Amino acid sequence: MMSNDIGIDLGTASILVYIKGKGVVLKEPSVVAIDRETNKIMAIGEEARLMIGRTPGNIVAVRPLRKGVISDYTVTEKMMKYFITKSVGKRTLRKPRICVCIPSNATEVERKAVEDATYQAGARDVSIIEEPVAAAIGAGIDIAKACGNMIVDIGGGTSDIAVISLGGTVVSTSIKVAGDDFDEALVRYMRKKHNLLIGERTAEEIKINIGAAFRRPEVITMEVRGRNLVTGLPKTIMVTSDETLEALSEPAMQIVDAVHNVLERTPPELAADIFERGIVMTGGGSLLNGLDQLIFEKTGINTMIADDPLTAVAIGTGKYIEFLHGDPHSKRDF
Template identity: 60%
Template sequence: MLNLSCDIGIDLGTANILVYVRGKGIVVREPSVLALDKETGKILAVGEEARRMIGRTPGNIVAVRPLKDGVIADYDVTETMLKYFIEKVSPKPRLFRPQVVVCIPSGVTSVEKRAVLEAAMQAGAKNTYLVEEPMAAALGAGIDIYEASGNMVVDMGGGTTDIAIISLGGIVVSQSLRIGGDKFDEAIIKYIKKMYNLMIGERSAEEIKIQIGSAYPEGEGKSMEIRGRDLVTGLPRTITFTSAESFQAMAEPINSVIDGIKAVLERTPPELASDIVDKGIVLTGGGALLHGFEKLLKEETGIPIHLAEDPLSCVVLGTGKILENIDKDKTNLVVGSRSV
């Protein structure tokens, strides 16, 4: 029988967009970047191909990231990107509009929610449902969110870090910090500029973070060569940068995340706090992969830390689980919806 419609789950991240299709699993995993021709408005590249163009485009081409700090910064470009991915994964012929579940940070305003709903509807959805990221991340990490017991999830994305205590299918205490992988990259750029008078780009900073970045004071003892523009001579220059220096560079945003986690723990009811001490904190999202972060968090809180099996995919896998039950479970996890 021909499948004329498909249900889609979208992790609309600041750094990456992941798309889950019901019955197929994750079908798209691309950076949230579009390359546009400024004069004609035509899309030239999406995802990885567009990311490679950042900082390298001629005047008439612009590589943009339409999401900042977990929310829509450029509405039209976000709509264009959603339309592109919905059309890419929808079956042909497309006779019916799909149902779409989109994840949003837990601290977004009603205006920001409306922007996501509107963008998804304009991009071709029949029904759009919004789900908070920590709920989806917990489901994707295999946590039973419906049990009468406390679970703590920390979802560290590119633009936001969502911290939540979940029990009986709801969020009891939560905090959404506008700090994520992008802030770590910015901190590295600032540090190198200050210490070495060298200007590096976003992509170089991200490479440093992934390859030698460390959240722990000792670092890994690794180093790498960095190329950039000397701010005094204006000429290209190469320096050697170490993982211990990366810790110093990222210390401020890392400490802000740890302070946020402690603040949520302080507001947690005692019964749920004892559950969390027993079960530990579950880390999801790309930021959780930063070397030494688990060790530092365990030392700072005294609570066991568990890294999810596939931290980068937890949120979108959670949307997949929600899609399977969307017809039965419309009210429980959904925090906003819009229909045609």
């Protein structure tokens, strides 16, 4: 009997599906292309992402999840159904048990919406886990111990910061400043500083290639294409990593302040553990160059990025099902 326990990292930017025994089987952008006139779904995932900013009037590429919560219920449900079928295949006799993660400060209503959408998408049993807990499990931290661990999970729409001990969250905060905000900050900066209008995909490329939250040892540059706001014509300019440092300093500092805020509220015994063990970063946003150094500089606590930050939450979500339903010894596998 093939086990069909599924963990889903329902992210603002991408959705990852983890299947027990197989690992992460699917990672696609959480984007859906819809034909406005017929309300029909044209494409889902990577196919739809390529359409962002490049579609004719009647087709729109939408992100049904905003800031980590469902903003368009029906589309989310269809998107989840599509991804679940794609991962598991149609030929499953039993409906899968699904565990989904949500931001740590999601309200009851938002939690219920995720649960309902997952049942509608074909789950026989749904468990909800908070993102930082999933991230900690996925990063290989033994969360069952009475020992403080700090996780900073920076996704596309939200950054979740939490101190975890004995399998639960002791103090946490979730701020709506994350990867997407880095992109928006770059779009704003290019417009203000260079009179250049760029799209969100270009902004993301800048962030990945030359983005910096802390001064890089050597300045690197990149060619950026966009539309000149003065002449209205396409234009190419060279952008340096120091400029991205300036552009990204505000959202980066908001994340650092949130980390600071959680540390201030942490009980002293756990704070001592964190000082000794360091801060672990997960999520795609943690890959922004120098963000770990910035947190280290501002808090004095050693900060490291998890081995595979992009899949940590999905893996943790999947392992959490085994922890809930598995054999009593599975606690040891954390």
